[in-house]
Amino acid sequence: MDLSEENRFVRGDDWQIRMLRIQIASSRRDIREFIDLPSQIYSKFDTFVAPLRMDRGLMLDPKQSAAWKRSRIRYWIARIDGQSVGRISAQIDETIPIGVASGSGMFGCLDAIDDERVVASLMEAARQWLEEQGCTYMYGPCSLNMNEEPGLLVEGANEPAMTLCPWHPPYLGEHLDHLGFSRVRDLHNWRLDLDQGPPAIRQGHSALSKRIPNLTVRHPSRATYAADIQILCDIYNDGWRDNWGFIPLAPADLAGLDQLMKWLVPREAFKIVELDGVPVAATLLIPNLFELTRGIPPTPGPLQWLKILWRACNHRFQSGRIIITGVAYRLRGTLVGSAIASLLVDELIASHQALKGHWVEAGWVLENNHALIQILERFNFRRSKTFRIYGKDTAPAPTTL
Known part of the structure; x- marks a missing residue:
């Protein structure tokens, strides 16, 4: 029936x-x-x-x-x-x-x-x-x-x-x-509370990555945004292709992100790592937009939209979420790959601290992704949510x- x-x-x-x-x-x-x-x-x-x-x-x-x-x-x-x-x-x-x-x-x-x-x-x-x-x-x-x-x-x-x-x-x-x-x-x-971050571990990983020849980190600009979003998707798809639950990520899946990047996401939150001029890793952190809508109903009126706009122009975000990160598949299980993965986490922590943020959240991390979990634990992340x-x-x- x-x-x-x-x-x-x-x-x-x-x-x-x-x-x-x-x-x-x-x-x-x-x-x-x-x-x-x-x-x-x-x-x-x-x-x-x-x-x-x-x-x-x-x-x-x-x-x-x-x-x-x-x-x-x-x-x-x-x-x-x-x-x-x-x-x-x-x-x-x-x-x-x-x-x-x-x-x-x-x-x-x-x-x-x-x-x-x-x-x-x-x-x-x-x-x-x-x-x-x-x-x-x-x-x-x-x-x-x-x-x-x-x-x-x-x-x-x-x-x-x-x-x-x-x-x-x-x-x-x-x-x-x-x-x-x-x-x-x-x-x-x-979740990582940034005022409890372990500087000795961060310095160690930073020093290790500096010993890798021709390794550079760059931030996308508005002029390179479309090409860099494609690079982000390509690296994610390559690095996660055999993990449970993976489906390919396409730029269309990130529709609307361009406006978010233009107005709210600082350049430092989007990073691409290159080795010998070739992109091998990427990561993106976005601000916690619930901070802008705190106390605002789901369907704001004109004055409430003005309040959101004012916050968007003046608010300093206290929290953010790492929504995408990936390292090239060919570097998986290598010392270089491990160093680059740690460098990505270190760079995002440093950026968020510079922006005066208080905490960041990373997800979705599979329960059996032991390599990534070990990196997060070394940086003093704690498990905060289970889906x-x-x-x-x-x-x-x-x-x-």
């Missing part, structure tokens, strides 16, 4: 009979409701910070999202007595992430009130659609692919909000566990009579 048309009767906390419906979100009004839903149902949580609707629209609106141009995607909204109480997406991309079996489909954008029946109905809607599309396995959540916001936040809900990091209440993971979804991978964010990828077969379990 199509859950988008099915009526289900459930009991609420007040023991009143209520109607739960799972409906496809396709109209412009539905899409707006879908985008705004987390801000509505999570407003009671002190640690939830609502992102701007404009920001979410770039990622989720079919007319703006890069994911909608290359994937088959469907949205659903859960409503009880007409009030929206949850949402979910399902998407199929021709590019399957490394380590994920062919024939798999993804679910994402999972947000709901604390009601396992709501979560179960949303997951069932996504499962049915993915099965109808020929998928034998479902994994997620991801909004809307592995290069955007992968995973369900299962640890770190009390940590400060960070750009491009989803927020979820603890009960969502518990509901997925109860529904038989298994942990596939954990991705971690690592979990869940999976389950799309075929329903057989009924026992």
Whole structure:
């Protein structure tokens, strides 16, 4: 039965009979409701910070999202007595992430009130659609692919909000566990409080990198930005190509970053390392945009937009996130590669300290990426958030009579 048309009767906390419906979100009004839903149902949580609707629209609106141009995607909204109480997406991309079996489909954008029946109905809607599309396995959540916001936040809900990091209440993971979804991978964010950085270790890595002949670090300029974004993507794709969850990164995936770079990201936050004149490593740190929108509702009015603009022109960012970093595959496991990876971290720390920042966050780091974890630990990063990828077969379990 199509859950988008099915009526289900459930009991609420007040023991009143209520109607739960799972409906496809396709109209412009539905899409707006879908985008705004987390801000509505999570407003009671002190640690939830609502992102701007404009920001979410770039990622989720079919007319703006890069994911909608290359994937088959469907949205659903859960409503009880007409009030929206949850949402979910399902998407199929021709590019399957490394380590994920062919024939798999993804679910994402999972947000709901604390009601396992709501979560179960949303997951069932996504499962049915993915099965109808020929998928034998479902994994997620991801909004809307592995290069955007992968995973369900299962640890770190009390940590400060960070750009491009989803927020979820603890009960969502518990509901997925109860529904038989298994942990596939954990991705971690690592935080460094800059006033606790170990200068002796930084100096040691800086000295080591200086002993590598013809190694240079440069900062892209506006004139070289387009070419350098392509270099950033190429290095990332080369360095991470055999890691679990990898899908190629294209400049189109970074749409809108040019304006961010123009107005908010200092040149020092984007670095390209060259060896003998050839790019071999790159990294990009962006400021925590939640600092600009602190206390601002998801849909600002004219005066609130002026406040954001004033902050953008005058604000000194206290925090930032390393969103992309990579070292050429041919240098993996070599002393030079290790020195360059450490140099990237050292350079970003030094830049953020020079800009008077207080902390930085790095992610998504796979739980078994021991080489990178060792580097982060040497620089006194601590694990701050855990995002979990869940999976389950799309075929329903057989009924026992």
